[in-house]
Amino acid sequence: MIRLPDPKPGILAKRDAIIAALRALVPGDGVIGEAIRLKPYETDGLSAYRQPPLAVVLPRTTAEVAAVLRYCHQEGVRVIPRGAGTSLSGGALPLADAVVIGLMRMNRILEVDYENRLAVVEAGVTNIGITQAVAGDGFFYAPDPSSQLACMIGGNVMMNSGGAHCLKYGVTANNLLGLTFVTIEGEVIRIGGEHLDAAGYDWLGIVTGSEGQLGLVTEVTVRILRGPEGARAMLAAFNGIEVAGAAVDAIIGAGVIPVALEFMDRPCIHACEAFAHAGYPLDAEAMLIIEVEGSVAEQDALLGRIRDICARFDPISMKVAQTPEESLAIWKGRKGAFGAVGRISPDYLCMDGTIPTGELPRVLKRIGEMSAEYGLQVANVFHAGDGNLHPLIMFDANDPESFHKAETFGADILKLCVEVGGCLTGEHGVGIEKRDLMTVQFTEAELDQQRAVKTAFDPQWLLNPAKVFPLKDAA
Amino acid sequence: MSAALTPGNEAAIAALVAEAARHAEPIAVEGAGTKRAMLRPVQAARTISTRALSGITLHRPTELIISARAGTPLAEIEAALAAKGQMLIAETPHLTTLMGVEAAPTIGGAVAANLSGPRRISGGAMRDHVMGIRFVNGSGEVLRSGGRVLKNVTGLDLCKLLAGSHGTLGIITEVTLKVLPAPEASATLSLPVPDLETGRRVLSAGLGSPFGVTGAALLADAPRALLRIEDFSDSVAYRSEKLRETLAEFGDAEIVPDAESRALWLAVREATPLGAAPSDAIWRVSVKPTEGPRVAAELRAAFDAKLLLDWGGGLIWIAGPATEGAHAAVMHAADRGTFTLFRAPDALRAAVAVIPPEPPPLAAIARRVKAALDPAGILNPGRMRAA
Secondary structure, three states: OOOOOOOOHHHHHOHHHHHHHHHHHOOOOOEEOOHHHHHHHOOOOOOOOOOOOOEEEOOOOHHHHHHHHHHHHHHOOEEEEEOOOOOOOOOOOOOOOEEEEEOOOOOOEEEEEOOOOEEEEEOOOEHHHHHHHHHOOOEEOOOOOOOOOOOEHHHHHHHOOOOOOHHHHOOHHHHEEEEEEEOOOOOEEEEEOOOOOOOOOOHHHHHOOOOOOOOEEEEEEEEOEEOOOOEEEEEEEEOOHHHHHHHHHHHHHOOOOOOEEEEEEHHHHHHHHHHHOOOOOOOOOEEEEEEEEOOHHHHHHHHHHHHHHHHOOOOOEEEEOOOHHHHHHHHHHHHOHHHHHHHHOOEEEEOOOEOOHHHHHHHHHHHHHHHHHHOOOEEEEEEHHHOEOOEEEEEOOOOHHHHHHHHHHHHHHHHHHHHOOOEOOOOOOOOOOOHHHHHHHOOHHHHHHHHHHHHHHOOOOOEOOOOOOOOOOOO | OOOOEOOOOHHHHHHHHHHHHHOOOOEEEEOOOOOOOOOOOOOOOEEEEOOOOOOEEEEEHHHOEEEEEOOOEHHHHHHHHHHOOEEEOOOOOOOHHHHOOOOOOEHHHHHHOOOOOOOHHHHOOHHHHEEEEEEEEOOOOEEEEEOOOOOOOOOOOHHHHHOOOOOOOEEEEEEEEEEEEOOOEEEEEEEEOOOHHHHHHHHHHHHOOOOOEEEEEEEOOOOEEEEEEEEOHHHHHHHHHHHHHHOHHHOOOEEEOHHHHHHHHHHHHOOHHHOOOOOOEEEEEEOOHHHHHHHHHHHHHHOOOEEEEEHHHOEEEEEEOOOHHHHHHHHHHOOOOEEEEEEOOHHHHHHOOOOOOOOHHHHHHHHHHHHHHOOOOOEOOOOOOOO
16 A cells, blocks of 8 residues: 555644634535544545545636635645546545645536637536537537546546547647746746647646646636547457557558557457457457548548558458447447456556557557456556556456555556657556555656656645655655 | 856756756757747856757657757757657747757757647647756756656646746757647638738637637738648548538638648747837737737737737737837737747846736745746846746
């Protein structure tokens, strides 16, 4: 288990006074202090870690967020920002002496502007909510993390979320224009705006993906895009992981960038098929889901090119969706992959390392060997085009030994990712989960440089402490 | 300015910086020095150039990744990519003619200035494609951020801070960039328009269409809207026709074929249609696209402004007299966006705010971030803002 800092006794002792002060700043039912009502906030998507906070505040306006931060800063109270609590890395895990600021009540869409292709939304709007607001007019918001029904744009900004379609459309950072940012001192700052590429330092870039270390975001100006004429998916199944990886290389090498290029291994295919009945080939060792966009004729042409390329790698089977419904069926299994694995094993850890795609065969082989060594099943489903792996390690949470083994196995996978030239996390964030592995990827001087930037924003280290950066002995 | 020091390796740069930091001696930082006339002049006894730090260190076409030392000429990287049918996504401008220089711009300089061309609107900015960076900070430490993979959220993204920091936060020594296959074909829809506002509406209609427009510029004299399609040949033919139908309400667009289309966008990338005179100052303004025509009109009323609009109308290149009055007019017109004094004589650049001032709380954070990376304040002092 990962070590958390000791609560500040002085803060715990002032608990009632702090809650009373917060109630004055956020009137109505916006402050939660009762133990039973704090329970839903004690964990996030990394549910192995639980810790109820001192209190939860649910502000409705930027001004309330600023007032709460100003107060916490004055009193030296630690702050944990929270969106929908879907973080898979423990990014929203509370501390016993911390105030959680939940942004779910800030859920209004403030402006949609098709002429300038942008939308201004509050941080608590769900990811899918943005697309739903503009879909009727043929537009969409591109990043689509698997949790998009629940996760909130503010959390997406903080974690720089990706999704299945970022091979073509980029991650959150590539789809933002501006933020309303609130500093730990309670200053409200407009970053960026409705235009591209503000001069000066790239505050938008450094805040995006900062995991709540630098400040809070209350409003987001996103780019919205006109959707393509249509999209269609195909399946290609192979009898080895290596040939599937080679097919991925060949597709990209031929100058074809599909809008999505997803990879599943045998255990994952079986889990998803049992769950979604998508018609996945159960005799395959590896399967690719490839999606292209454009008019029907363009889809046909692109899928034809991709079929020809895949055909060179002795596929067991290929299936090109003929209708949008068939495309949906192909995607249904993939989108439900985590849930499907959850049916086989109630508990799993989802890893998120990225590797150079050329290393895929070697890394998947080694993960298979480690799975046997640890005696824990693993299913692989990931974004093949960009090398972002998602090994799902299955374990039994009721058995502390099993959990410990799963954590060690996960750490070994991430170390392997770094060893082959990759990184610890492609889209889920470091959070609490990967904090102590940061020294595998970075030198102490590099971590100190990042810490110094954090200090420039948050001199007292009150914002989301004990995440991202390994604790110093003094901490 | 004395002759630049041109260390041949990263360690030598680090040693020079560490030495300068000990004595608190300012250093001017540059690549090939092609953008000296941009932003504010730097007062420093010594200049360190990365131009001897040259060469492509990794190119994996199927991984869409290229790494190069900072001093590698942009043209060398473009040629290596083209040999494998690939390209820099942000269509980075070279601007040698515009800046009146002979030297070849470097990849490090392009990243440090975060310079993006017409494809910015569809493919993202230069800094969006910086997957990894090696740099020497103001204390002389060699540090890395990011890596060589396409998706990476491990730790604070210092690549983003370094890109566009014009050498004030660190000396970039090596960059790793995401690249893409170069399109097989391209075509441009060219449509004369009565005025810039109509032209801007043509661009918005094109960008709001499902046909994947990758360039949207507006020539200001004899106004003409330009919309680019790039893809496989069949798609380009199909989509340009569909786009022409979409724009029918604005008139009958001419479809400019591949080779001519490429030449046209090279000119837009290099801001050639701006027609800047050697004595002119040049500004770049970025606003939301619907504001572009207003900015243009305001500047035309203020002085004899030459103009070129790109990025759907949101990027306005401006050439005009190198005076504080003209600069004040640009600042005013860009008050809901951003501006950069892109080329001007030293006297004007030293006298005015060359980029917009930041609100006090952000300016305070900027000072602390600068101190976090460059505690002695020696790297390119005053390059972006007056001390």
